[in-house]
Amino acid sequence: MRIGILGGGQLAQMMAQSGAGLGMEFMFLCPDALACAAPYGQHICAPFQDEKASWQLARWAEVVTYEFENVPLDLVSSLEKQVELHPSSGALSVARDRLLEKSRFRELDIPTAEFMPVEGLEELRQAVEIVGLPAILKTRTQGYDGKGQAVIRKIEDIAAAWAQVGGVPCIVESVVRFSRELSIIAVRGRSGEVAFYPLSENYHREGILRLSLSCLNDPLQFQAQRLIQRLLEDMQYVGVLALELFQVGEKLYANEMAPRVHNSGHWTIEGAATSQFENHLRAICGMPLGETGASAAAAMVNLVGRLPDEAAIREIPNATPHFYGKGERPGRKVGHITLIDGGEGARVFAHRVAHLLKLAGEDEGLAQVLNDKQSAQTS
Ligand SMILES: Nc1ncnc2c1ncn2[C@@H]1O[C@H](COP(=O)(O)OP(=O)(O)OP(=O)(O)O)[C@@H](O)[C@H]1O
Ligand SMILES: [Mg+2]
Structure with a gap:
């Protein structure tokens, strides 16, 4: 089987290592010239937006997947029309956006912390009244390893938290005191x-x-x-x-x-x-x-x-x-x-x-x- 992967980091690398034992070959589309998965297959070093590059991947691969959720959704949707691709763009669209994700959890009766969508500073102030303090402000998309997050411990932290995440669409949620x-x-x-x-x-x-x-x-x-x-x-x-x-x-x-x-x-x-x-x-x-x-x-x-x-x-x-x-x-x-x-x-x-x-x-x-x-x- 020929597998195409969007991304060329350690997750792609470990997929390729395990796939070698199943007789699989790999091609990575990754903009990083030093992609650590590269030694385990062919590396197309190009931006995700490069249409020629994604076409090349789709033509070569029998199945395409991705190693992280911050790949462009458009790219995944368009590849999906050309080649077998999993997980689907539908799954990705929910998982990459904290608001859609938590809303889906709610619809499926999967418990979550209290959360509210937030698009402006005033809205954040109101939302904090509802979810309570301490709270965490998180960007809806593009976060990983705790990036794109700010903790709000007291009312006075609100403006700084909003500035810290860059004033982009967010969710604010209550801090869960987990064991x-x-x-x-x-x-x-x-x-x-x-x-x-x-x-x-x-x-x-x-x-x-x-x-x-x-x-x-x-x-x-x-x-x-x-x-x-x-x-x-x-x-x-x-x-x-x-x-x-x-x-x-x-x-x-x-x-x-x-x-x-x-x-x-x-x-x-x-x-x-x-x-x-x-x-x-x-x-x-x-x-x-x-x-x-x-x-x-x-x-x-x-x-x-x-x-x-x-x-x-x-x-x-x-x-x-x-x-x-x-x-x-x-x-x-x-x-x-x-x-x-x-x-x-x-x-x-x-x-x-x-x-x-x-x-x-x-x-x-x-x-x-x-x-x-x-x-x-x-x-
Ligand atoms: N509502 C919360 N209550 C308590 N702790 C939280 C809450 N949200 C996040 N955290 C803590 O911060 C960590 C990172 O948060 P989250 O998983 O939402 O962000 P992330 O940037 O996607 O992280 P990762 O990429 O590591 O999964 C969590 O694993 C948890 O330890
Ligand atoms: Mg996490």
Whole structure:
């Protein structure tokens, strides 16, 4: 199969790595001359708006997909008329716009934080009265890794928050006091077949995902599955879909969805029978889905800004480094490490995760959270 991908970052790279084993070939349309996926296929280095380039991709590929939701919607709609493309432009149009997304959640009875659309400063003031404080202002489109967001703690913060997001159409939502931040990753094939991965528990710092832990046999697994299943069926979705969730008490609230493979699912490469990347490819190509089960717990530590010494990672049993081949820059995801529980017990596993966090340059705070969690589990 010949697969065309819009984007050439690490998600495209990992799709191509897993697709090689299925005999697939890849072509990436990506404006970045240093696209890290490029060594894994052909690279058309051109702007997304370049019609000749997208035509070239559509002519070569048997199936087209994308690695992030900030690709131009027009491009996806126009490619969809020329070639098999998944997830559809319909799914993308909802997932890329926080207002349409949260409204769809509401229509499908998927709980969310209180939210209001906002197009001006006055409207923001009124909306804050309704959603309450603290609140978060988020641009409707183009946000990622916490970009395009401003926290409003008190009334006096409102004007600065509006200026900070650049005065573009937004939503403002109440801050959810969650006990855990989770995500569920599901995959739906062209025949309608659906599979779910075990939940991931996610830790962010400065709006960027730092750590994911797989949650095997979690009591909220089926609640999460029911929520994402509604989305999959509603959109007649094909491919991998991720749904980010907040846990409050025993109830889940949806934060946002991503119509693509997701950072919190990177542990599935080593930790699940079939990775999210392979299952995305299987789904969009109309192949039967692979097993999503996991036999041992896994952790994934993101490498943000800089790479640690690879040899130091290799010294930790059952840890696998993934370096994306991207230049180091503050706040940039340049790699990740997966750790699989080798059965030595929760204490050893937690200790190794803490070690990896240290190598990744994380502060003690995150390791402490894990320690407390582990003590709570064993006490
Ligand atoms: N309403 C909220 N209440 C509490 N925390 C929130 C809320 N919205 C966002 N956050 C925190 O900020 C993080 C980033 O927000 P969100 O997922 O909406 O933005 P994003 O830029 O798309 O992030 P990413 O690209 O990492 O998914 C969330 O994972 C969560 O930790
Ligand atoms: Mg998010």
